[in-house]
Amino acid sequence: MATAATVATVSAGQIQTHEHDVIVIGAGGAGLRAAIEASAAGASVGLICKSLLGKAHTVMAEGGMAAAMANVDDRDSWKVHFADTMRGGQYINNWRMAELHAQEAPARVRELEAWGAVFDRTKDGKILQRNFGGHRYPRLAHVGDRTGLEMIRTLQDHGIHRGITVYMEHTVTTLLKDGERVVGAFGYDRERGFARVFRSGAVVLATGGIGRAFKITSNSWEYTGDGHALAYHAGAELMDMEFVQFHPTGMVWPLSVKGILVTEGVRGEGGVLRNKDGKRFMFDDIPENYRNQTAKDPEEGWRYTQGDKSANRPPELLTRDHVARCINREVRAGRGSPHGGVFLDIAWIKEKLPNAREHIKKKLPSMYHQFMQLAGLDITVEPMEVGPTTHYVMGGVRVDGDSQMSTVPGLFAAGEVAAGLHGANRLGGNSLSDLVVFGKRAGEHAAKFAKERGAGTVRPDQIEAAARGLLEPFERGASAAGGGEGPYKVQYELQDMMQEKVGIVRNEADMQAALAGIEALKGRAAKVGVVGNREYNPGWHTAMDLPNLLTCSEAVTRCAIERKESRGGHFREDFEQKDPKFASFNNIVKKGPDGNMRLERRPIPEMRADLKQIIEENK
Amino acid sequence: MAKATFRIWRGDAKGGELRDYVTEAGEGMVVLDAVHAIQAEQANDMAVRWNCKAGKCGSCSAEINGMPKLMCMTRLSDLDLTQPVTIEPMRAFPSIRDLVTDVSWNFRVKKTITPFTPRPADAADGTWRVDQADVERPQEFRKCIECFLCQDVCHVIRDHGKNDEFIGPRFLVYTAALEMNPIDSADRVSDLKHKHGIGYCNITKCCTKVCPEHITITDNAIIPLKERVADRFYDPVKRLFRVFRGG
Numbered sequence: 001m002a003t004a005a006t007v008a009t010v011s012a013g014q015i016q017t018h019e020h021d022v023i024v025i026g027a028g029g030a031g032l033r034a035a036i037e038a039s040a041a042g043a044s045v046g047l048i049c050k051s052l053l054g055k056a057h058t059v060m061a062e063g064g065m066a067a068a069m070a071n072v073d074d075r076d077s078w079k080v081h082f083a084d085t086m087r088g089g090q091y092i093n094n095w096r097m098a099e100l101h102a103q104e105a106p107a108r109v110r111e112l113e114a115w116g117a118v119f120d121r122t123k124d125g126k127i128l129q130r131n132f133g134g135h136r137y138p139r140l141a142h143v144g145d146r147t148g149l150e151m152i153r154t155l156q157d158h159g160i161h162r163g164i165t166v167y168m169e170h171t172v173t174t175l176l177k178d179g180e181r182v183v184g185a186f187g188y189d190r191e192r193g194f195a196r197v198f199r200s201g202a203v204v205l206a207t208g209g210i211g212r213a214f215k216i217t218s219n220s221w222e223y224t225g226d227g228h229a230l231a232y233h234a235g236a237e238l239m240d241m242e243f244v245q246f247h248p249t250g251m252v253w254p255l256s257v258k259g260i261l262v263t264e265g266v267r268g269e270g271g272v273l274r275n276k277d278g279k280r281f282m283f284d285d286i287p288e289n290y291r292n293q294t295a296k297d298p299e300e301g302w303r304y305t306q307g308d309k310s311a312n313r314p315p316e317l318l319t320r321d322h323v324a325r326c327i328n329r330e331v332r333a334g335r336g337s338p339h340g341g342v343f344l345d346i347a348w349i350k351e352k353l354p355n356a357r358e359h360i361k362k363k364l365p366s367m368y369h370q371f372m373q374l375a376g377l378d379i380t381v382e383p384m385e386v387g388p389t390t391h392y393v394m395g396g397v398r399v400d401g402d403s404q405m406s407t408v409p410g411l412f413a414a415g416e417v418a419a420g421l422h423g424a425n426r427l428g429g430n431s432l433s434d435l436v437v438f439g440k441r442a443g444e445h446a447a448k449f450a451k452e453r454g455a456g457t458v459r460p461d462q463i464e465a466a467a468r469g470l471l472e473p474f475e476r477g478a479s480a481a482g483g484g485e486g487p488y489k490v491q492y493e494l495q496d497m498m499q500e501k502v503g504i505v506r507n508e509a510d511m512q513a514a515l516a517g518i519e520a521l522k523g524r525a526a527k528v529g530v531v532g533n534r535e536y537n538p539g540w541h542t543a544m545d546l547p548n549l550l551t552c553s554e555a556v557t558r559c560a561i562e563r564k565e566s567r568g569g570h571f572r573e574d575f576e577q578k579d580p581k582f583a584s585f586n587n588i589v590k591k592g593p594d595g596n597m598r599l600e601r602r603p604i605p606e607m608r609a610d611l612k613q614i615i616e617e618n619k
Numbered sequence: 620m621a622k623a624t625f626r627i628w629r630g631d632a633k634g635g636e637l638r639d640y641v642t643e644a645g646e647g648m649v650v651l652d653a654v655h656a657i658q659a660e661q662a663n664d665m666a667v668r669w670n671c672k673a674g675k676c677g678s679c680s681a682e683i684n685g686m687p688k689l690m691c692m693t694r695l696s697d698l699d700l701t702q703p704v705t706i707e708p709m710r711a712f713p714s715i716r717d718l719v720t721d722v723s724w725n726f727r728v729k730k731t732i733t734p735f736t737p738r739p740a741d742a743a744d745g746t747w748r749v750d751q752a753d754v755e756r757p758q759e760f761r762k763c764i765e766c767f768l769c770q771d772v773c774h775v776i777r778d779h780g781k782n783d784e785f786i787g788p789r790f791l792v793y794t795a796a797l798e799m800n801p802i803d804s805a806d807r808v809s810d811l812k813h814k815h816g817i818g819y820c821n822i823t824k825c826c827t828k829v830c831p832e833h834i835t836i837t838d839n840a841i842i843p844l845k846e847r848v849a850d851r852f853y854d855p856v857k858r859l860f861r862v863f864r865g866g
């Protein structure tokens with residue numbers, strides 16, 4: 001109700017200003033690592049997060065962190081990791097990032113251990129590494145199936161002693177600029193609803209992804225594409241937005257937990273996919289470029305999961321895009337499980353291992369727990385029902401591979417919000433390593449930039465405009481009192497539409513319809529109203545997040561329409577094949593001078609000869 | 620679908636009340652689903668903290684029918700829906716609004732604990748060699764998702780308000796994870812006795828009972844720490860030794 005009293009509370013909030021050399025937005029793995037690095041470089045750092053510290057989406061990462069340490073298989077090296085990453089990304093990756101990532105990931109893992117992470121061990125006492133989809137050798141450093149929690153807690157517990165100022169439960173709504181340069185951020189604290197200004201020499205975006213644009217997702221509420229949208233509106237380029245990763249195995253039942261992730265580690269430990277007829281369908285469709293690396297029969301696949309170095313991986317461990325599509329095909333062909341998924345069976349390994357039950361509980365404790373508690377199903381006895389779930393966006397802010405600076409001076413991005421490393425499809429395990437490799441680089445370069453350039457000037461009218469934007473939903477009030485409609489309905493409609501029309505299988509007509517739908521929803525989002533006051537008001541928070549989801553949805557849809565082929569996470573039923581014409585560029589979107597989204601094709605820079613050779617050698 | 624009544628605490632630091640909301644209770648739903656449905660359809664401004672909805676982040680702690688639980692991991696089918704389901708915020712912490720409490724004390728406490736301090740590396744490349752058996756002890760404690768339900772239920776904090784003298788089960792588990800980390804070299808035993816109030820814990824095991832990660836808080840973390848404190852400060856032989864040494 002937009003009563004006089006409500007409006008009075010609303011406008012009474014004071015705007016506090018905080019000054020730092022570097023502002024980091026987002027406190028998952030990338031944000032924490034960036035903050036630690038910037039602080040180590042002598043910068044005063046403000047770390048802003050939407051949730052409490054330590055709750056960011058990194059905690060959800062299960063399987064592990066890819067790094068060619070060669071602890072388990074000494075044939076591994078950064079070169080093989082590089083080649084695997086490029087192959088997984090279908091060669092449209094930023095090859096410089098793939099190179100740096102493969103080279104630096106081992107040092108970042110060792111550093112986590114030096115900061116207190118407690119990884120699982122090999123028999124000779126080194127950090128243990130496990131198999132994962134698309135990785136040629138066992139490469140994922142891990143802690144059971146809760147590696148992300150280990151990473152975020154380690155970084156958090158290290159970071160709190162580094163003099164970083166943490167602003168928990170704060171949302172940033174606008175980046176502040178001085179000419180071309182980003183010089184701070186404007187937002188509000190969620191607990192009390194007061195507006196805040198953060199002035200800084202540089203800003204690092206580490207806001208994660210956009211999964212909440214889709215209905216079935218493994219992502220938490222925070223994943224509303226804030227960083228993508230902030231960068232876009234500040235004039236930065238977004239790249240590869242058509243590439244959304246649908247993780248092949250999310251829970252499908254019960255309905256209320258649909259989308260929750262089932263780790264790829266289940267398949268890494270020997271879990272197999274079957275359709276309703278009990279057929280192991282993944283053997284039916286093995287892509288050409290992986291044929292040499294895939295097991296010929298179930299027996300070889302099993303040996304691979306048990307560490308036999310002469311065996312090739314089972315087809316369940318092909319890349320996520322491929323496995324997700326195969327599952328989708330089975331379901332569409334009427335061969336799915338009762339609740340619209342397929343069966344993922346780890347219980348079968350009791351045929352192979354005498355102590356299978358204990359083994360599964362030890363290797364996959366949170367999966368055991370998750371199914372027991374949410375579905376009443378014992379995974380050591382029965383198969384799980386799984387289906388694809390929106391998991392990750394490969395696309396994001398276009399950055400320089402070395403410094404992680406975007407096309408806007410002073411604005412950096414690291415982790416999921418940045419594009420490039422993963423190309424058209426991310427390999428499992430490459431995300432956690434991405435966070436720390438490029439989080440560190442972003443922090444280092446942001447601190448350097450801030451030191452060289454100092455603080456900028458923020459015009460008061462920028463702040464006034466941003467502050468007005470905060471209050472508008474309250475001024476409109478609730479529909480019951482003649483105000484705007486509530487924000488949740490608009491959000492749900494967007495999620496339904498994106499899931500149906502720009503999801504795992506796409507076509508021109510659906511996506512054109514989605515584009516029109518997004519326009520209509522933008523109009524409605526601009527008019528939503530909220531009730532209550534500013535203290536911890538989820539309706540208001542949702543209203544503030546909505547425009548970001550819409551910006552990201554539009555970018556995904558426009559890029560997906562433009563790419564008339566199938567590649568990686570992007571699959572079109574009207575262009576089912578990969579087309580070499582589309583291998584030479586990335587799709588870029590940018591805000592045009594008229595305020596509309598502009599799309600262009602940007603040629604991929606020629607790869608260095610030594611890297612080309614590495615790819616050839618590892619074919 | 621059957622309807623169920625949820626009696627949810629609405630209010631802030633100044634006070635509040637339990638209010639009834641009726642919503643559908645579908646198959647497989649958890650308490651957080653019901654709260655979200657009510658929030659979306661009947662009370663847009665109802666404050667609730669949550670993130671992962673998969674029991675991994677520890678954000679949605681609340682007291683459901685008086686029991687400290689994660690809302691995302693409590694299935695409606697495990698509750699008696701013929702009676703209203705009461706959902707209240709964690710009562711050991713100050714209220715912010717509705718189901719959201721001020722848990723900032725926990726973050727301040729953590730900073731007072733001596734951080735991880737590695738011993739010299741075992742190998743030339745700066746890495747350590749550790750047995751799997753030796754990492755398993757701290758790994759149990761590192762499962763902690765910091766939901767603070769153990770802090771909420773602990774009577775030393777909840778009933779006696781000893782927050783200035785006692786760090787609570789969460790941070791005893793945190794200390795145990797550090798103390799039992801085979802790579803760590805710092806000593807936190809004196810702090811446990813003098814600064815962190817381990818003596819206040821009288822092993823009622825309520826914390827262990829509510830832990831959603833099933834960490835054996837009392838038996839595996841607190842009691843071994845108490846033993847270390849007893850061994851250091853109450854062993855008569857060592858005591859005598861200290862008198863002579865002047866320690």
